[in-house]
Amino acid sequence: MKTIKLIIATPERVTLEAMVDQVTIPTTTGEITILPGHVPLVGIIKPGELMTKTNGIENSLAVAGGFFEINDNEVKVLADSAEHATELDLAIVEAAQARAEADLAEARNKEDVDYTALAANLERELARGKVARKHHTKHNVHIDSAGK
């Protein structure tokens, strides 16, 4: 079966470089799932969950801001930040999310703040939260049911 070469890079590191069967990218107009042999495409990424599928195994990452380029069966995702679900600690992410919300709420009463930057920050934290929670529930199912 044909696969796609996927590269997810941020200014800090290359988060993922792998061959995948399909990849779903959050875009400004919704979501786009890319299968092998896709036409060349350039698009903008929205903060959210990026999903890859390899041999039936799903893997999700939290990505924020940036763009992607599809060309010649190669998908390049250039994001401001990208983290594997396994790297996200739910507690830390939730704290960061609460902080981002508080910052934004506080900013409403002030004038000389970069509102867009704060809003983008919150959006990113929400995306991370979504991915972290999903991963958390998926992997703690046994513990929860055994405990009750």
Next chain:
Amino acid sequence: MALSSKTLKTRIRSVRNIGKITKAMELVSATKMRRAVKATLAARPYAAAAAETAAALAVKQNGGAIFFTPRSVIKKVTVVILAGNRGLCGSFNTQVVAAARNALRSRFGSELPAISWIAVGKKGLALLTKSGEKVSAELVKADSLEKAEEFFALGRYLTKQFIDGEIDEVMLAYTDFRSVLKQTPKLKTILPISSNLEAKLPSYKSMTEFMFEPNKTVVINYLVPRLIETELYQALLESNASEEAARMMAMKNAAEAAGELADDLILTGNQLRQAMITREIAEIAAASN
């Protein structure tokens, strides 16, 4: 004679102290350099991928978008120059400024366009002002690592000026980090986005047109400032790594020179002392005769 040997002793002590300071600075720079180099190398794949996308768009957009076509008449050029905040790093700062001015001269010859410099780092500003260049803006930068976000505003500003026709070309002068021993000052054009990567990318030539999500205008308008920021950020990382490497080497040389000088002075001191002893003995011998 006694006075001169005392002066020598003071000099030896001060040279040794300088040696200690430069040695310490070398170690500090080494640590900073390691961090800077790590960040630079980590960011390179991102920058390379962004440059590829830019080149691909340039190849496919020829004749179309304003961002990809070099202007026929170049009257106003903006040069963003990345230098250090501090000296004591060999010829790092002078070199980047000199290389940029030379490259401009060799490209435009005598018909130099109006150049406005944007200096990032204090030393760049100081050197340019001294040589009588017009610096239109100075950006304060921290000594070590920065976040990519700090360049968002500059990227957007340059793009806007370029669209409005206020600038015909945007260039970037920085120091490329090759290795600890080798750093090359460079001057490159970042706007209009060139297709000079074309040769390396044969696959882009044969491919069909890009599609855009959500649409071409939105994507291009979002992407171009982004690509500029990426270029600026990567150049900053490269420059920071180069600066620390240059400083480390300069301090290493200074520490070594201080060591040699101290040895020389000690030798002179010993000779002086020996000469005095010999003379005293000779005097005693002469007196006893």
